[in-house]
Amino acid sequence: MKHALLVSLAVLASSAAAQSTIKINGYAGQDNTIYPEMINRYVRPQLRGVTVTYQALQGDYNQGLTTLLASGSAGDLFYLPGETLDTYIATGKVLPLTGQVSTAPFVRSLTNAFTRDGKVYAIPKDFNTLTLVYNKDLFDEAKVAYPNNNDTWSSLTTKLTNLKKALGSDYYGICLAPDYARMGAFAIGAGWKQFGANGKTNLLDPAFQAAFNWYTGLTKDKVGIQPSEISQDWSGGCLATGKVAVAIEGNWITGFLKDNAPNLKYGTALMPKADRTGKRGNFIYTVGWAVNANSKNRANALKVLNILTGPQVQQYVLDQGIAIPSRTALANNPFFKKTTPEAQNAAAVFAGASDGNVAPYTFGPKGPDWAKPINAALAAALSGQQSAANALKKAQQDMATLQSR
Amino acid sequence: MFRKGQTATAFLFLAPFLITILVFFFYAFARAIYYSFTDFNLFNDARVIGIKPYLDVLGDSLFQRALANTLVFSILVTVLQTVGSLLMAVALNNKIKGQSFFRSAWYMPSITSSVVITLIFLWLFQRRGVVNYLITQWLTYLPLILTFLGVMIAVQVAQVLFERSRKLPAKWFDPALAAMSALIALAVTLGLNVLGVVGARDVQPYDFQYFSDSWLSIGGVRVLSMPLLVVVIMNTFTTIPTLMLFFLAGLQNIPAALYEAADIDGATPAQKLLRVTVPMLRPVTFYVVTISLIGTMQMFDQVAVIGSAAPQETLITLAYYVYTNTFKSGAAPVNMAAAAAIILALIILLMVFLQRRFFVAPEAQ
Numbered sequence: 001m002k003h004a005l006l007v008s009l010a011v012l013a014s015s016a017a018a019q020s021t022i023k024i025n026g027y028a029g030q031d032n033t034i035y036p037e038m039i040n041r042y043v044r045p046q047l048r049g050v051t052v053t054y055q056a057l058q059g060d061y062n063q064g065l066t067t068l069l070a071s072g073s074a075g076d077l078f079y080l081p082g083e084t085l086d087t088y089i090a091t092g093k094v095l096p097l098t099g100q101v102s103t104a105p106f107v108r109s110l111t112n113a114f115t116r117d118g119k120v121y122a123i124p125k126d127f128n129t130l131t132l133v134y135n136k137d138l139f140d141e142a143k144v145a146y147p148n149n150n151d152t153w154s155s156l157t158t159k160l161t162n163l164k165k166a167l168g169s170d171y172y173g174i175c176l177a178p179d180y181a182r183m184g185a186f187a188i189g190a191g192w193k194q195f196g197a198n199g200k201t202n203l204l205d206p207a208f209q210a211a212f213n214w215y216t217g218l219t220k221d222k223v224g225i226q227p228s229e230i231s232q233d234w235s236g237g238c239l240a241t242g243k244v245a246v247a248i249e250g251n252w253i254t255g256f257l258k259d260n261a262p263n264l265k266y267g268t269a270l271m272p273k274a275d276r277t278g279k280r281g282n283f284i285y286t287v288g289w290a291v292n293a294n295s296k297n298r299a300n301a302l303k304v305l306n307i308l309t310g311p312q313v314q315q316y317v318l319d320q321g322i323a324i325p326s327r328t329a330l331a332n333n334p335f336f337k338k339t340t341p342e343a344q345n346a347a348a349v350f351a352g353a354s355d356g357n358v359a360p361y362t363f364g365p366k367g368p369d370w371a372k373p374i375n376a377a378l379a380a381a382l383s384g385q386q387s388a389a390n391a392l393k394k395a396q397q398d399m400a401t402l403q404s405r
Numbered sequence: 406m407f408r409k410g411q412t413a414t415a416f417l418f419l420a421p422f423l424i425t426i427l428v429f430f431f432y433a434f435a436r437a438i439y440y441s442f443t444d445f446n447l448f449n450d451a452r453v454i455g456i457k458p459y460l461d462v463l464g465d466s467l468f469q470r471a472l473a474n475t476l477v478f479s480i481l482v483t484v485l486q487t488v489g490s491l492l493m494a495v496a497l498n499n500k501i502k503g504q505s506f507f508r509s510a511w512y513m514p515s516i517t518s519s520v521v522i523t524l525i526f527l528w529l530f531q532r533r534g535v536v537n538y539l540i541t542q543w544l545t546y547l548p549l550i551l552t553f554l555g556v557m558i559a560v561q562v563a564q565v566l567f568e569r570s571r572k573l574p575a576k577w578f579d580p581a582l583a584a585m586s587a588l589i590a591l592a593v594t595l596g597l598n599v600l601g602v603v604g605a606r607d608v609q610p611y612d613f614q615y616f617s618d619s620w621l622s623i624g625g626v627r628v629l630s631m632p633l634l635v636v637v638i639m640n641t642f643t644t645i646p647t648l649m650l651f652f653l654a655g656l657q658n659i660p661a662a663l664y665e666a667a668d669i670d671g672a673t674p675a676q677k678l679l680r681v682t683v684p685m686l687r688p689v690t691f692y693v694v695t696i697s698l699i700g701t702m703q704m705f706d707q708v709a710v711i712g713s714a715a716p717q718e719t720l721i722t723l724a725y726y727v728y729t730n731t732f733k734s735g736a737a738p739v740n741m742a743a744a745a746a747i748i749l750a751l752i753i754l755l756m757v758f759l760q761r762r763f764f765v766a767p768e769a770q
Contacts, residue, residue, distance in 0.1 A: 062734030069735075070447045087735025091448040228614075231533050367734050376716050380618050398466065405461055405738075 021051045022297055022304050023075035025065060028056040034322060042316075043307050050300050062368070069093045072294065076301040080122040080290035082113045082360050087367040088290075094121050095291040100302055106309075106326050109353055113360035114288045122288025123309045126323035128250035129282045129352030130185050131345060132156075132272070136265040138245040142166035147246065147269040153186070153214050156272045157223075163245050164223045172230075173223040174246040175238035176215060178378035180371040181283065181361060182235075182248050187211035188359045189274040189281020195364060200403055203374065203396045209388075210276065216381040216388050226382050240264065250285060251324055251349045254342040268345040270352060280356035286326070324349050366402055373398035441743035446736040458740040459748075468745060470718050471726040475749075477629055478637060478722065479701040485641045486648055487693055491686070493645060494652035495678060508653075515646035523710040526639045530615040540611040548603045549594055557583075557590035616715035630719035636707050644700070648693050655689035656682070691764070695757055702753050723749040 026035060035054045043052050055075060057064035062084050068074035069091055080088060088094050096119040097103075103111045103120050110124035132147050139146050142163040147156060160173030176182070188194075192207035202208070218224030225244070232238045235247035240261040247253065248271075257264055271280040289305050291298065307313065314325035318335055324346055336347040352358070363370040377395035380386040386394075416423075441458055443451035462468050497508055514522065529535045543550075564582045568575035575582065597603045615635050620627040629637075659682065667677045683690075705724035721729075723745060730742035 060732075063732045066447065066732070066734055066737065081734075084734040087733070090446070090736040093448065228532060231531070367737075369733070372717060376618070376718065379716055383614065383617055385618055401464075401466055405465075 020049055020297070020300065021053065022077060022300050024052065024054045024304070025057055025068065025075035025078035026054060027061055027079060028058045030322070032056040034320075038308070038313055038316065042310075042313050043304055046307055047300070047303055050304075052304055066091075069292075074292055074294075076292050076295040076297050077304055078290055078292065079125070080114070080288045082284070082286045082288065083362045084367060085114060085121060085288075085362060086116070086365045087363075089116055089121060090365065093293050095293040095295070095298070096121055097123065097291065100291075101305065105311075105328060107328050107331075107353060109284060109358060109360075110286050110326050113284055113286055113362070122290040123305060124326035125287050125289055125309065126314075126317060126325050127284055127286040127353065128252060128324060129284055129349050129358070130182070130248055130250055130271055131348045131352060132246055132269040133239060133249055133253055133345065134246045134267055134269065135239060135242065135244070136267055138167065138171065138242075139163060142245075146267055147272070149270045151269065151272040152275050152278075153272050154275055157214075157218065160218070160223050160246065161221070164221065169222075170243060172225045172238075172244045174218060174225075174248070175227050175232070175235035175244045176218060176224045176248075176382060177227055177235055178375055178382050180374045180378070181285075183211065183215045183378055184361075184374070185248075185271060185281045185283045186215055186274065187281065188283070188357045189271065189277065189279055191274070191277050191279075191357065194359060194362075199364075201364075201370070201399050203377075203392055203399055207276075209392060211274070211281075212377075212381070212392055213388050216378065216391075219382055219384070224382075226379075239266070251346055254345050258342070266341050268341070268348045270348055270355060273356070277357070280352075282352045282356060282358045283361040284353055284358060285361045369402060370399075373402070437743045437746055440740055441747050443740055445740050445743075447739050448736055451740075454740075458738075458744040461738075462741050462744045462748065465741070467718070467721060468723075468726060471721045471723050471745075473628075474630070474633055474719075474721060475702060475704075475723045478633060478640075478704065479698060481629070481637050482640050482644075482701045483694060483697040485637070486644050486697055487690065489641060490645045490648035490693070491652050491683075491690075493649045494656055495682060497649070498653060498656045511649065512646045514643045517643070519643060519706045520710050522639060522643055523707045526635060527616075527711060527714060530635050532612065532614050533610075534615075536615070537611045537613060540613075541608065544608045544611060545605050548606060549598060552597060552603050553590050553594045556593045557586045560586040560589045616711070616719075618716045618719055620719075632711065632715035632719045636704075636711070636720065639707060640701070640704065644697070648697065651689050651693055652686060655686045659685045691760070694764075695760060698756055698760070699753055702749065702756070723752075 024035070024039075026032075032054070039052045039054060043050075057068075061079070062081065065074060065078060065088075069088075074093070080094065098119045101120075101123055103123065106124055107127070110127055111120060114120055114122040114124065132151075134147050136146065139159075143166065144159050144163045147159060151159070164171065164173045184194075187208045190207035190211045192205050192211065194201060196202055203212075219226075225238075227234055227238050230238060230241060230243065232241065234249075235244070236249050236253045236256045237260075238244040239247040239249075239253070240257060242261070242264065257266065271282055273280045289309060291301050291305060295301050309326070311327060311329065314327050314330060315333075317323055317325050318330060318333060331350065335343055336350060337343070373395040376398075377386075377391035380394075381388045381391040440451060442453050442455060443458075444454050445451040493511065497504065497511065501507070531537075561577070561583060564586060565575045565577055565579070568582070594603070614631075616632045619631045621629045621631075621634070663681050663685070664677060667681055672680065703724050704722055705728065708720045708722055708725045709728070711720060727742045727746045727749070730738050730745065
């Protein structure tokens with residue numbers, strides 16, 4: 001009898017423990033150290049009796065999360081990258097948060113990035129936009145004016161060409177990755193829309209063509225080069241070598257430069273304006289917190305979500321230089337007024353979210369495959385294997401095939 | 406035939422193997438066939454939609470490229486590695502000093518992880534990699550190399566003609582004379598270099614991108630991409646040693662009497678290889694070609710490791726196509742992946758069947 005009592009007590013205890021455990025799936029890397037610490041610091045004191053664990057997904061996050069969702073073992077709460085939002089909504093495993101969480105305190109364009117058909121599927125965690133990060137020494141040496149917030153595509157091209165002329169063959173104006181994640185922002189600035197009224201993408205749109213031609217045309221006379229040409233894998237790496245004057249990157253570059261090129265003097269300007277529209281274009285890269293629709297602990301999961309997107313945690317994220325937080329109230333934070341290159345970059349990233357034509361960086365319902373034809377065309381045109389016109393024609397054909405499936 | 410209870414015992418011992426096969430092969434295969442006729446996307450309840458997934462797959466330009474890449478890769482690698490491993494086995498079958506050292510040394514590529522080898526090849530063939538560096542060096546020193554070779558050939562010809570004029574039996578490739586010619590050529594080249602007549606040139610670094618969208622075309626049709634050619638070289642390099650072992654084992658079974666008879670008839674080494682060794686190895690060759698075809702048709706790891714370092718079209722194979730269509734973010738066209746997998750299985754079956762039907766020796770059946 002006593003034995004049976006013990007067993008039943010143990011079962012009760014374990015089921016109670018299971019009910020009050022919230023599992024979070026997120027990125028590996030620095031998040032894997034930051035989030036367990038933030039959970040300890042902010043979540044644990046406010047939610048007694050609930051165990052919160054952070055499980056980082058190594059490798060390709062999207063693949064990892066998909067496998068966990070399909071097998072029913074994903075966390076109660078997980079990161080939802082803005083670019084793959086549509087493919088996850090299609091799984092039916094993401095809980096719509098409308099009516100469950102207040103979206104009012106967050107930057108509107110960020111919550112819009114997670115809204116489909118009037119339903120919000122995730123609360124923005126933090127965000128980034130693109131900026132022009134430039135090496136001051138190279139511009140000084142070439143006696144060329146720094147890039148500034150009034151630059152257009154053509155004035156920037158002139159500056160970069162003059163710089164290349166002055167510094168010679170070992171130096172380059174700008175690093176251009178063959179990636180929609182950079183080139184696409186210029187197309188948006190020129191007035192291109194990612195999806196037309198019928199949901200189809202038109203890469204032969206004059207706005208897209210203009211941006212594509214300008215971007216790939218920069219490689220003329222090696223003013224612009226691909227990172228791979230100087231044995232780098234991204235343009236932040238290019239900038240760190242001291243041989244490239246400009247990189248198009250977000251706030252993530254500041255931490256990298258601090259570690260890898262501590263003596264590099266750099267400044268930040270907003271993205272250049274398109275000549276024909278006079279507007280700059282930008283992408284919003286954002287990751288949100290989403291709740292698993294199959295979570296057995298929905299109430300607690302929502303509580304954890306509210307704490308992790310709360311003012312305290314966001315202030316901490318900003319102070320630590322981890323990311324640009326998503327609450328509107330933080331816009332006037334003293335941090336953005338500082339004169340350090342990191343803070344100036346952060347301020348430009350924050351300003352980029354609302355200046356000119358801004359679009360969320362997203363792939364639509366076909367997922368990451370959507371960007372592949374564009375990236376292939378960029379690689380072909382940037383390396384000079386195909387003319388820009390031919391590369392775009394082929395990309396449009398592939399895009400049409402993909403979207404007609 | 407069996408005594409009572411024996412059948413049960415046999416099945417008991419076979420059970421672990423049978424269960425594994427049933428679950429991971431037959432069940433999985435049946436599920437794949439089922440999914441290939443549905444609209445399954447990992448998350449929905451599968452609904453049968455007929456042959457649409459097959460039509461989608463066949464109409465997908467990426468699948469067509471994957472199919473072409475796979476066939477070209479498979480045929481090229483199978484030919485290269487069969488011929489290569491046969492020649493290597495014949496070479497290693499000779500009684501030479503340090504035979505066991507060479508046998509182990511040549512087997513090394515086969516036991517190294519294919520991921521590691523792929524990473525090394527990526528490094529070799531980078532735009533600023535070792536291969537481009539060596540080509541640059543070659544181009545830089547080409548005047549010196551050509552001078553050396555030219556002088557060496559001239560001296561060798563002069564020496565042979567001189568010996569023959571003295572009625573001595575000198576061959577064109579006489580090693581003693583060649584050594585002398587090389588020494589003279591080296592001295593002449595060094596002398597010319599010191600005098601400044603010939604020297605290293607200033608050349609631009611050789612700048613070929615191996616992992617780019619460049620193709621070898623025949624009549625405007627893209628046949629083989631440069632990145633795939635790199636993988637062909639790599640795959641041949643890593644699989645030759647394993648296949649060589651099979652040939653080596655086969656060579657041990659060829660009666661020495663046949664070679665002795667060929668020697669008496671005055672056969673050259675090439676004739677012995679083609680008329681004795683190759684025909685006697687036909688059963689082994691059948692085995693080697695079969696596993697080579699199946700292995701190359703299913704090639705995946707090297708493409709996956711190179712990943713986005715090369716444009717997808719240049720490298721994609723059927724196995725990789727199946728993988729990329731299954732592991733995506735969110736809902737994925739698993740039905741198309743299943744259809745492609747079934748098509749791949751059918752092609753392999755067909756190839757092996759054709760090979761058995763037409764190319765196999767009677768003793769292999």
